Amino acid sequence: MDEITLEAKEQMQKTIESLKNELSTLRTGRASPAMLDRVECDYYGDKMFIKDICSISSPEPRQLVVKPYDRGDIKSVAAGISASNLGLNPMVEGDCIRLIIPALTEDTRRDLAKKAKATAESNKVAVRNIRREYIDLVKDSDEMTDDYKKRIQDEIQKVVDEMIAEIDSIVSSKEKEIMAI
Structure with a gap:
């Protein structure tokens, strides 16, 4: 992977860590x-x-x-x-x-699941913004050939797809945890 791609991936990983921290504070039926x-x-x-x-x-x-x-x-x-x-x-x-820790009502569970989805969605937007920032950086560079720019953009897109899949996985497991009785 290229240095630019690695930098982008590192920033996206920070976004995922932020998501994990935010979701860990959401109340579930279990004490944590x-x-x-x-x-x-x-x-x-x-x-x-x-x-x-x-x-x-x-x-x-x-x-x-x-x-x-x-x-x-x-x-x-x-x-x-x-x-x-x-x-x-x-x-x-x-x-x-x-x-x-009191048991959660069905309505509370649904609200918490919605909150988890909204948090995940805002983190997906953050990942996409990082992608846009780095792709713009690559496009504006005069030192790279067009083929090289295209390859880096494709690598960044693959990283974004991985990160979005990881976010979906994290929020899916959190929703299961919230909805479990």
Whole structure:
């Protein structure tokens, strides 16, 4: 593969990593520590992510246990979880917080599946924009022959097709996970 194609592929891979991170925060019927990745709380006057100041474990499929490293932060962590839009009700038990993940209703499952599809679609658009950017770069180059330009464009298109297929695969498995009861 050409250097330009490799650069394009690297940028597209970053888009896919972004998609995976975004989808990991979507709530499913199972408890996942990644659900709390973007939840913030007050930490001595600053906003901090809960994942940075607590250990998060999943002892059971529908339960999370959040243990702040500093016991004094337990109330602010519980308040941060309550304030998040995850619909979780934190129960403080001594030095930890228990979160019972409620079962999702059919409507909620459909909404989450739609959100996953929309996220995937926006990432596909990002991949296509990267393709356009690199193809324009190749077309504007005076140093390459027309045959070479065409070959690189074809390589970039193959990479785009692979990335779109990977995005479809990722979102399909996430939808199955969301729709599973």
